[in-house]
Amino acid sequence: MTLANNTCWKTIKKDLEERFKNKKIVLIGFGREGISTYRLLKKLSISYELYVMDQNPAIVEEYLEKAKDQTTHVLSPDAYLNNLDSYDFIFKTPGLPGFLLKHLDSAKILSQSELFMEYMGAYSIGITGTKGKSTTSSLVTHVLSQLGLRVRLVGNIGYPALECLETHTEGQIYVYEMSSFQTEFLQHGPRIRVILNLFEEHLNNYESYKAYQDAKLQLFLADNTNDKGMSLCVYGADNSLLRERISQTKFDDSKVVETFGDIQNNRLSHPGVFIEDNQIYYKSSNGDLIQYGQKDFSKQLIGDHNLMNSLVVINVIQYLSKEGFFKNDTIDPKHILALIGSFKGLEHRLEYVGTHKGIAFYNDSISTIPEATIQAIHSIPNLMTLIIGGFDRGINYSEFTEKLLMYKNLHIICLPDTGYKIYQWASEIDQDHVSRYWHLAESMDEAVRLSYQHTLEGKSCLLSPAASSYNCYKNFEERGDHFKQKVRKEEQIK
Numbered sequence: 080m081t082l083a084n085n086t087c088w089k090t091i092k093k094d095l096e097e098r099f100k101n102k103k104i105v106l107i108g109f110g111r112e113g114i115s116t117y118r119l120l121k122k123l124s125i126s127y128e129l130y131v132m133d134q135n136p137a138i139v140e141e142y143l144e145k146a147k148d149q150t151t152h153v154l155s156p157d158a159y160l161n162n163l164d165s166y167d168f169i170f171k172t173p174g175l176p177g178f179l180l181k182h183l184d185s186a187k188i189l190s191q192s193e194l195f196m197e198y199m200g201a202y203s204i205g206i207t208g209t210k211g212k213s214t215t216s217s218l219v220t221h222v223l224s225q226l227g228l229r230v231r232l233v234g235n236i237g238y239p240a241l242e243c244l245e246t247h248t249e250g251q252i253y254v255y256e257m258s259s260f261q262t263e264f265l266q267h268g269p270r271i272r273v274i275l276n277l278f279e280e281h282l283n284n285y286e287s288y289k290a291y292q293d294a295k296l297q298l299f300l301a302d303n304t305n306d307k308g309m310s311l312c313v314y315g316a317d318n319s320l321l322r323e324r325i326s327q328t329k330f331d332d333s334k335v336v337e338t339f340g341d342i343q344n345n346r347l348s349h350p351g352v353f354i355e356d357n358q359i360y361y362k363s364s365n366g367d368l369i370q371y372g373q374k375d376f377s378k379q380l381i382g383d384h385n386l387m388n389s390l391v392v393i394n395v396i397q398y399l400s401k402e403g404f405f406k407n408d409t410i411d412p413k414h415i416l417a418l419i420g421s422f423k424g425l426e427h428r429l430e431y432v433g434t435h436k437g438i439a440f441y442n443d444s445i446s447t448i449p450e451a452t453i454q455a456i457h458s459i460p461n462l463m464t465l466i467i468g469g470f471d472r473g474i475n476y477s478e479f480t481e482k483l484l485m486y487k488n489l490h491i492i493c494l495p496d497t498g499y500k501i502y503q504w505a506s507e508i509d510q511d512h513v514s515r516y517w518h519l520a521e522s523m524d525e526a527v528r529l530s531y532q533h534t535l536e537g538k539s540c541l542l543s544p545a546a547s548s549y550n551c552y553k554n555f556e557e558r559g560d561h562f563k564q565k566v567r568k569e570e571q572i573k
Contacts, residue, residue: 088245091198096125103165105130108172109139112191115239116170122245128152130166132159173260176284177294185264192261195240199253200269200304204395207257207298208275208315210451214380214425215275215388216256222392222418228252228404234261260284263294268301271311271398273391276318278450283472292324299328309333311398313351316340317387322347335398339390352390359390361397371412378420381429382458389419427559429458435570437536443543444559449479452545456486463538464490464530468498469546479545480504484512490533491517492526497546523558527565
């Protein structure tokens, strides 16, 4: 739909113009989101001062030169994060640690997620969690689309959120995959909010582990934005830390709280979607039960954790059904499970690379924390070789090391930096076992060569690093692509 006949955009544009007219605005960071925010501001028919703070101003200047923009001010690296009090509005890049801005008036701090939720929260489903949010967001998008709704995936793995404001039309729904950086300063929330789990991650961007948890939980605390003034808050009951934090959180009557997971872990007695005696069912707040079927239904996603994340789809569908989003009053449970089962999963997430020289290779480069790697170990059939290691962010790996030593027949290939530390700790615990089953590799090339040497035909090899990629790669995608490339290239070597 064009801008000329989109009355929704006209209303939003007018409101933004009133808000930002004659204001001094700074964009911190000029990556994917920063550029998207810049484009939105340039569509406003008002005068304002716009500044950009980026640690690589040359890239910003090159972009502005191509855009023939001579009015936006690019600040030098020396000015990065300086004099922020002098601006009326500060658009924060997702990767900027929030504690660096805590001295500022919170009303000045904006982000893509906050601005988007102010206008589109009523039509949005926000999904976060330390692990699983990308797969779950994509799965929810897939199933709702198959049910006939017009759904767009936005956020880290979808469209930049603000680019949707101009094209929004009635009936559009957004699934927003949200990191802790995007929920931390959220004041307006989506219609449906999901927190899958809480584990140690991104600790280098927070003053404490609790601060990281608080950033995630802000998704539940943000104000409602839809006309009914209500929202659904869904959390994973199987995660003990998240369950504890939920028990400490005060919800007013405008927040409907549901959960999902193993029925034995529903210790707060919330309604939701549960597995009991191998059966999946939805239990409403008034005690009504809807049977969905066996937990081992046919599906392409592997792993128990993906089964649990799949339950979120049922939470979402049940709530949207009550809200009148579907043409039919009832949704066939068997059909829902079939749609969930048809989802193929995402690249770099327990991705089957192929069978080479009789060895099945799996790419789980997205796994950047120990808990995800342990889940992956239990998800891969006939696993014989595991590749771990990456950037050291200060996570405590002692418990993870002890767990890895329990897999007595598993060959473990350790990459720098964390892999080397884990290897050293494991050697101090059981030197004899480590000398026979653990291996050091200086690079991905060497790790793949070692995996071919130590994995028998009919067995599997898994890359699941339990660490981020930033010591060698720009992101986990590049790491996973390199792994797949080397697996295929090594097969050709006799």
